Each structure stands twice: as structure tokens, then as C-alpha cells.
Amino acid sequence: MEIQSLAPSLQSPINIDMDSITTPFSGSKQKQEHTNHLKGHEIASRFIKTPAFSYACLHFLSDSTCQTDPDAITVRSHLSSALTQFLGLSGAAIPVDILKLEGGECWVRVAREDLGTFVAAVGGWAGANESGERLGWRVKTSGNWLNVLVAGRKTEIIWDG
Numbered sequence: 456m457e458i459q460s461l462a463p464s465l466q467s468p469i470n471i472d473m474d475s476i477t478t479p480f481s482g483s484k485q486k487q488e489h490t491n492h493l494k495g496h497e498i499a500s501r502f503i504k505t506p507a508f509s510y511a512c513l514h515f516l517s518d519s520t521c522q523t524d525p526d527a528i529t530v531r532s533h534l535s536s537a538l539t540q541f542l543g544l545s546g547a548a549i550p551v552d553i554l555k556l557e558g559g560e561c562w563v564r565v566a567r568e569d570l571g572t573f574v575a576a577v578g579g580w581a582g583a584n585e586s587g588e589r590l591g592w593r594v595k596t597s598g599n600w601l602n603v604l605v606a607g608r609k610t611e612i613i614w615d616g
Contacts, residue, residue, distance in 0.1 A: 509570035510604055511597035513577060515559040518588040524558050533590065534563070537580030538573070546576060560595075570597060 515525050515533075525533070530553060538546035549569045555562040565573045574594050582590040596604050 506567055506599045508564050509567045509597065509599050510554070510601045511563050511565070511570070511574060511577075512595040512604060513561045513563065514593040514595055515561065516591040516593055517584075518590075519584075519586075525556075525561075527553055527556055530556060530561055533580075533582060533592070534577060536582055537577045537592065540580060541576035542572060546572070549573060567599060570599075 515530070531551070534551050535547060538549055538551075540546075542549075549565060549572070551573070552564040553561060554564055574597050577592045578594045580592060584590055596607060598604050
């Protein structure tokens with residue numbers, strides 16, 4: 456019976472004053488480091504919620520029987536034509552960076568705010584060359600994160616054969 460009377464009640468909170476605990480450190484700097492060690496570490500993380508640029512993968516379409524792959528100057532000209540036709544001078548002012556040009560496939564970078572208008576302008580553009588053959592762009596993929604788009608294209612190649 457004496458043991459039960461000496462045991463603390465489980466329903467009452469236990470209060471410990473950390474300042475009254477004596478530590479083996481004599482200096483104030485060592486004591487501060489010791490108490491900081493007892494508090495733990497603060498983990499900081501940062502997120503990029505709005506990237507500055509967006510990316511698009513385009514495929515060049517042509518009615519030409521002898522399909523030649525466009526060069527960078529031709530691609531730039533066709534993209535500028537599509538943007539100008541869709542939005543006028545404000546469309547021509549949208550900066551477009553050509554990242555990769557391989558065959559008829561073209562990877563471009565635009566400002567994140569301009570991606571929607573860029574995709575609408577390029578996807579809806581129907582141009583013509585000197586011979587009167589129709590030209591156009593097919594938007595294969597677009598988004599804010601280039602690594603996700605490239606990985607998605609790789610899986611598309613696997614499934615499409």
C-alpha cells in the first residue's frame with residue numbers, strides 16, 4: 456500500500472523547468488549549445504511553385520511529298536508567323552527560345568505566362584510555302600517542367616512502338 460501512495464498520479468502533468476537543470480558545462484556558450492542541442496534541428500525546405508519558363512514539344516507538318524526537315528531559321532519564321540497571325544504585334548513580341556531541333560520535332564521554351572497563348576497560336580496555325588503546300592504545327596506536349604515532359608515523351612515512344 457505504501458508503494459501505491461508514493462507513485463505519482465498519471466493524470467497530473469509533470470512540469471520540468473529546463474533552466475533549473477544543472478549541466479556539466481561551466482561556460483554560458485557551452486550551456487547555450489547544449490540547450491540548443493536538446494531543442495532539435497529545424498529543417499527548412501523550399502518549393503518552386505511558379506517556374507519562370509514553360510516548354511513545348513512541337514511537330515512540323517507539311518503536305519510536301521519530299522519532306523525536308525526545317526532548319527532553325529525556318530522554324531523561327533513559322534513560329535513568328537503563327538504568333539503574329541493569332542495575336543498581331545503582341546504575339547510577335549512573345550520571346551521563343553528553340554532548345555532542340557531534331558527532324559520535324561522541335562522543343563521550345565516560352566515564358567510561363569505566355570504558354571497558353573503560344574499553344575493556341577501554334578496549334579491553330581495553318582500556313583503555306585512558296586509552292587502553295589500547307590504547313591502547320593502539332594503540339595505534342597507542353598508544360599512547366601521540362602524533365603516531366605521529356606520523361607513522358609520517352610514513355611510515349613515505348614508504347615507507340
